[in-house]
Amino acid sequence: MLKIRRFEERAAQLYGMGHIGGFCHLYIGQEAVVVGVLMTIKKNDSVVTTYRDHGHMIARGLDPKRIMAELTGRENGYSSGKGGSMHMFSKENNFYGGHGIVGAQVPIGTGIAFTHKYKRDNNICRTYIGDGAMNNGQVFESFNLASLWKLPVLYIIENNKYGMGTSVDRAAAGTDLYKRGEAFGIKGDKIDGMNVFSVIKAADKAGKYVRSGKGPYILEVQTYRYRGHSMSDPAQYRTKKELELYKNQDPIEIAKNQMLKNNLFSEKELDNLNKKIIEEIKVAAEFALESNYPKNEELYTNVYV
Amino acid sequence: MSKEILMPALSPTMTEGNLTKWLVKKGQKVKAGDVIAEIETDKATMEVEAVDEGYVSELLFKEGDINIPVSKPIAIISQNIEKNQIKDKGKSINKKNTTSNFDENSQNKDLSHKKENLEDKDNPITASSNTITMRQAIRDTIAEEMRKNKDIFIMGEEVAEYQGAYKVTQGLLEEFGHKRVIDTPISEQGFTGLAIGSAFKGLRPIVEFMTFNFSMQAIDQIINSAAKTLYMSGGQINCPIVFRGPNGAASQVAAQHSQDFSSWYSHCPGLKVLAPSTPYNAKGLLRSAIKDNNPVIFLENEILYGLKGQLSKDNDFLIPIGTANIEKEGKDTTIVTYSIMLQKSLEAVKILEREFDLNVEVIDLQSLRPIDQGTIIESIKKTNRMVIVEESWPFASIGSEIVNIIQKEAFDYMDSPIIKVNSADVPMPYSSSLEKLYLPQVDDIVKAVKAVNYIT
Numbered sequence: 142m143l144k145i146r147r148f149e150e151r152a153a154q155l156y157g158m159g160h161i162g163g164f165c166h167l168y169i170g171q172e173a174v175v176v177g178v179l180m181t182i183k184k185n186d187s188v189v190t191t192y193r194d195h196g197h198m199i200a201r202g203l204d205p206k207r208i209m210a211e212l213t214g215r216e217n218g219y220s221s222g223k224g225g226s227m228h229m230f231s232k233e234n235n236f237y238g239g240h241g242i243v244g245a246q247v248p249i250g251t252g253i254a255f256t257h258k259y260k261r262d263n264n265i266c267r268t269y270i271g272d273g274a275m276n277n278g279q280v281f282e283s284f285n286l287a288s289l290w291k292l293p294v295l296y297i298i299e300n301n302k303y304g305m306g307t308s309v310d311r312a313a314a315g316t317d318l319y320k321r322g323e324a325f326g327i328k329g330d331k332i333d334g335m336n337v338f339s340v341i342k343a344a345d346k347a348g349k350y351v352r353s354g355k356g357p358y359i360l361e362v363q364t365y366r367y368r369g370h371s372m373s374d375p376a377q378y379r380t381k382k383e384l385e386l387y388k389n390q391d392p393i394e395i396a397k398n399q400m401l402k403n404n405l406f407s408e409k410e411l412d413n414l415n416k417k418i419i420e421e422i423k424v425a426a427e428f429a430l431e432s433n434y435p436k437n438e439e440l441y442t443n444v445y446v
Numbered sequence: 447m448s449k450e451i452l453m454p455a456l457s458p459t460m461t462e463g464n465l466t467k468w469l470v471k472k473g474q475k476v477k478a479g480d481v482i483a484e485i486e487t488d489k490a491t492m493e494v495e496a497v498d499e500g501y502v503s504e505l506l507f508k509e510g511d512i513n514i515p516v517s518k519p520i521a522i523i524s525q526n527i528e529k530n531q532i533k534d535k536g537k538s539i540n541k542k543n544t545t546s547n548f549d550e551n552s553q554n555k556d557l558s559h560k561k562e563n564l565e566d567k568d569n570p571i572t573a574s575s576n577t578i579t580m581r582q583a584i585r586d587t588i589a590e591e592m593r594k595n596k597d598i599f600i601m602g603e604e605v606a607e608y609q610g611a612y613k614v615t616q617g618l619l620e621e622f623g624h625k626r627v628i629d630t631p632i633s634e635q636g637f638t639g640l641a642i643g644s645a646f647k648g649l650r651p652i653v654e655f656m657t658f659n660f661s662m663q664a665i666d667q668i669i670n671s672a673a674k675t676l677y678m679s680g681g682q683i684n685c686p687i688v689f690r691g692p693n694g695a696a697s698q699v700a701a702q703h704s705q706d707f708s709s710w711y712s713h714c715p716g717l718k719v720l721a722p723s724t725p726y727n728a729k730g731l732l733r734s735a736i737k738d739n740n741p742v743i744f745l746e747n748e749i750l751y752g753l754k755g756q757l758s759k760d761n762d763f764l765i766p767i768g769t770a771n772i773e774k775e776g777k778d779t780t781i782v783t784y785s786i787m788l789q790k791s792l793e794a795v796k797i798l799e800r801e802f803d804l805n806v807e808v809i810d811l812q813s814l815r816p817i818d819q820g821t822i823i824e825s826i827k828k829t830n831r832m833v834i835v836e837e838s839w840p841f842a843s844i845g846s847e848i849v850n851i852i853q854k855e856a857f858d859y860m861d862s863p864i865i866k867v868n869s870a871d872v873p874m875p876y877s878s879s880l881e882k883l884y885l886p887q888v889d890d891i892v893k894a895v896k897a898v899n900y901i902t
C-alpha cells in the first residue's frame with residue numbers, strides 16, 4: 142500500500158514537471174482495495190482493470206521501474222511507451238490491462254474467465270469496475286453471460302463515490318451496486334475498502350466461491366480517491382469536509398495501527414520500510430527518466446502480429 | 447540544498463498557467479502534501495502541493511501573475527532556513543518574463559508541440575483584440591438557440607453541474623436549469639438512443655459526447671436509428687438532433703482517446719457531418735446544425751477550444767451546411783483541409799510563399815457531408831495541383847473521396863498526382879516522441895506541396 146502511495150505521489154510530481162502527459166489517474170486513497178484482493182490471488186489467476194491501473198500493477202508485483210517508464214513514454218515501459226498510464230499490460234503476469242473506455246474491461250474480463258473455464262485450469266479472473274461504469278450496459282450483458290455460463294469471474298466494484306464529477310446517487314438508481322447482480326442470480330457483498338484486513342477476508346471468501354465453479358460473484362468495495370479524477374480535475378464537486386472524513390480513515394494508517402497493535406511490526410521497522418520504499422520509487426523515477434524514448438520505427442510495429 | 451518548484455503541467459493541453467493565490471509565505475515551513483498555491487490552468491483552478499519538506503525561501507511570482515509557462519520556477523524550497531536567508535540577500539529575481547512566451551530553456555521539450563502555432567502573433571485569427579474563443583463561440587450559440595426554442599435541450603456526461611468536462615457548457619445549467627441541461631450516467635448507448643427517441647417525438651436534443659471516442663459505444667443508435675429512420679419510415683419520422691464533442695487527438699491521451707471520426711460518420715447517408723476550424727465557423731455551422739431537421743455530427747477539437755477569433759457583426763449569421771470556405775486564395779496549388787489541420791496548413795503556406803514563391807490556395811471544407819464539390823473542382827481547375835491535409839487515418843478518408851471526385855470531374859485539369867497528408871496508419875501511440883511522428887506536421891505539408899510542384 143505504501144509503495145502504491147509513494148509511487149503515485151511521485152507520478153503526480155513527474156506529471157507536473159511535464160514528464161508524464163495525457164490523462165493520469167491516481168489511486169491514492171484506494172490502496173487497500175487492490176492490495177486486499179491481491180493478497181488472495183493465485184499466480185495464474187488473471188486480472189483486468191480500468192485506466193486507474195498503476196496501483197493494480199504494483200500490487201500484482203510488477204516492477205515500478207517499468208511502470209514509471211511507461212508513464213513517461215519510454216521504450217522499456219510495460220507497453221513499450223505506446224500505451225501510457227491508461228493502457229498497460231503484462232501478459233506474462235496475467236495482467237490484461239489498463240482499459241481507457243469505461244465499462245469495456247467488463248466483457249473482456251468475463252471472456253478471460255471463459256478461457257479459464259474452457260481450459261479447465263482452475264484459475265479465475267478478477268475484473269474491476271468503477272462505480273460510474275456500473276451504469277454502462279455491457280456490464281449487465283456480462284453479468285448475464287457470466288451467470289448463465291457459470292464463468293469463474295470475480296467482479297470487484299471499486300466504489301470511490303464518484304465517476305468523474307458525478308456522485309453515485311446522481312448516476313445510479315439504487316446505490317447498492319452489488320445488488321445489481323441479484324437479477325442474474327449473482328451473489329454479492331458490500332465491504333469496507335479502507336481496511337485492508339476486511340478486504341482480504343471478503344476477497345478470500347469470494348475467490349473460493351468463484352474457484353469452486355459456482356459462477357461469478359460481486360464484491361462492492363467502499364473506498365475513496367483523495368485526488369481529483371485525473372490530474373486536471375480540481376474536484377470541486379465534493380467538500381473539503383468529506384475529503385477530510387476519508388483522510389481520517391486512511392487505509393495505510395489503519396493498517397499501520399492494526400499491525401502495531403498486534404505486534405506484527407515495530408514502529409521502527411515500518412519507518413525503515415517507508416524509507417526503503419521512498420528509495421525504490423526514487424530509483425524507479427530515475428530509471429524512467431534515463432530510459433530511451435521508443436525508436437522511430439516502433440511507430441509502425443505491433444499493428445498486426 | 448534548495449529545490450525549485452516549477453509551474454506544473456496540470457492538464458494534457460496546458461502550456462501556461464496563472465498564479466491566483468499563494469497559500470504560503472516566504473520563510474514558512476512546508477511538508478510534502480501541503481497546498482502551497484492555487485493555479486488557474488486552461489481548464490480549472492487547481493491546488494499545487496509541495497512534494498518535499500523544507501522552507502519557502504523565494505516566491506518568484508506575485509499573486510495575479512498570468513501566462514507563466516509550464517516548467518518555469520515559481521518558488522524555491524530550501525532544506526535549511528539560515529543558509530538560504532544568507533543567500534537571499536545577494537539575489538535579485540528576474541520577473542520580466544512573466545507574460546512572455548515560452549522561455550526556450552525552461553520549456554520542457556515534451557510539451558512544445560502541444561499548442562503549436564495556434565498562438566502565433568502573425569496569425570490574423572489570433573491577433574485581434576475583439577475576439578472570443580472557440581469554446582465560447584460554441585457555448586454562446588447553444589445558449590442563444592436554447593433561448594429561442596424551448597424544445598432544445600442538452601445532455602451528456604458532466605455537462606451540467608461540472609460545467610462540461612472541457613467547460614464548453616459553462617453556465618448553461620444556471621440559465622436553463624436541470625430540465626434542459628442534463629447530466630447523464632456513463633450510459634452512452636442508453637442516453638443516445640433516448641435522445642434519438644425524444645427527437646422522433648418532437649424534441650430537438652443536443653447530445654454532448656465527452657469525446658467522440660465514446661460515441662463508439664452509441665454508434666449503433668446513431669447510424670441504425672438516427673440516420674436511417676426517415677428513410678425506413680417512408681419520410682414520416684425525422685430526427686432533428688446534434689451530436690457534438692471533441693474529436694481527434696488531444697495531447698498524449700493515446701490510442702483509445704485520440705481518434706478522428708470524420709470519415710466514419712461521413713460514410714453514412716442520412717447524417718450530416720461538420721468540422722469547424724475557427725470560432726467564426728464554429729458559430730455559423732453550429733447554428734445551422736441546431737436548426738437542421740436531420741441528425742448532424744458536429745466534430746470539435748479539444749486543442750482548438752482555446753483558439754481565438756473574430757465573429758461576424760451579425761450575431762445570428764448562419765453558414766449553410768455543404769459550403770466550403772476559401773480561407774486563402776492562390777493560383778499554384780490547392781490545399782484542401784478541415785478542422786485543426788487548417789492551422790497547420792496555413793503555417794505551411796507561409797513557408798511555401800516565403801521560401802519557394804508558391805502561391806497556395808487553402809480550402810477549409812467545414813462541411814464533410816454534404817461536401818462542397820463545386821468549390822473544390824473550381825479550385826483545381828485554376829491551380830491544377832492538389833494536396834489534401836487531414837488528421838484522420840489515410841485509408842478510406844475524406845481525402846480519398848475528394849481524390850475520387852477530382853479524377854471523375856476534373857481529370858483533364860490535373861498536372862500532377864494528388865498527395866494526401868494524413869496521420870500514420872497505426873493506432874495513436876502514447877509516447878510524445880512517437881505522437882509527433884504520428885500526426886501530420888507543417889513540414890510534411892510543405893514537402894507534399896513541393897512534391898506536387900515537382901520541386902526537389
Ligand SMILES: Cc1ncc(C[n+]2csc(CCOP(=O)(O)OP(=O)(O)O)c2C)c(N)n1
Pocket residue numbers: 191193241242243244270271272273274275299301303304305370603632634656660663
Ligand atoms: C465509454 C466512456 N465514456 C466516458 C469516458 C470518460 N470517463 C473516463 S473515466 C470516467 C469516470 C468513470 O468513473 P468510475 O467508473 O467511477 O471510475 P473511477 O474513475 O472512479 O475509478 C469517465 C466518464 C470513458 N473513458 N469511456
Ligand SMILES: [Mg+2]
Pocket residue numbers: 271272273299300301302303304305
Ligand atoms: Mg468511481
